[in-house]
Amino acid sequence: MKVNWPEKIWVNSPMRLMVQKWETRFFQGLHDMPPGAACLEIGCGRGAAVPLISRWFSPRRIDALDIDPEMVRRAMGRRRGTTPHGLIMAADAQVLPYRDQCLDAVFNFGIIHHLERWKLGLEEIARVLRKGGRFYFEEIYPPLYANRLLRHVVAHPRENRFHGPEFRAAMDHVGLDLLQGYHESRFAILGVAVKR
């Protein structure tokens, strides 16, 4: 589900960029990957994380996708002239346009909770990752985005939502093993998983 205009103010803000900067460094410090990887960012929004991933992980290519054509246009503008190469595209994270086991890493900055079929999103991530590939993720839970105040401000799917136990169990179910050092509170989780 696309973000509504109040949430766009947040995801397009300098504060969001600061958070993503911190998180990308956290990911890299927690579990780095060898340079030359093929990466994908799902739900890339305006594309602010692409140069961050490039800087901290030195991949061979980074693709990025988002369901919202307006966000894709912004991400394309930001991408111009940057390296490494990669595609920016409008696509659904629940049906990834990739063959099986072709990627070394998938990055998720707060998009799985926007998916109507979030377990399918995790299945797709596990499908496209090579054995040993990494899933770097920041995800948030209903006490943050669907609390009494925010549920009237931001728009998210309401049915079949996940908290930490369901999210961790679903990763395990699709063959993503959570690595040590993750951060979790009742609001959010930040961590790295590896494809079994």
Ligand SMILES: C[S@@+](CC[C@H](N)C(=O)[O-])C[C@H]1O[C@@H](n2cnc3c(N)ncnc32)[C@H](O)[C@@H]1O
């Ligand atoms: C909370 S925003 C996060 C944007 C960016 N990752 C960030 O951290 O600033 C969630 C993003 O996921 C995108 N999104 C929602 N449903 C999607 C889907 N089914 N497939 C791909 N992207 C989706 C939205 O359009 C939005 O850009």
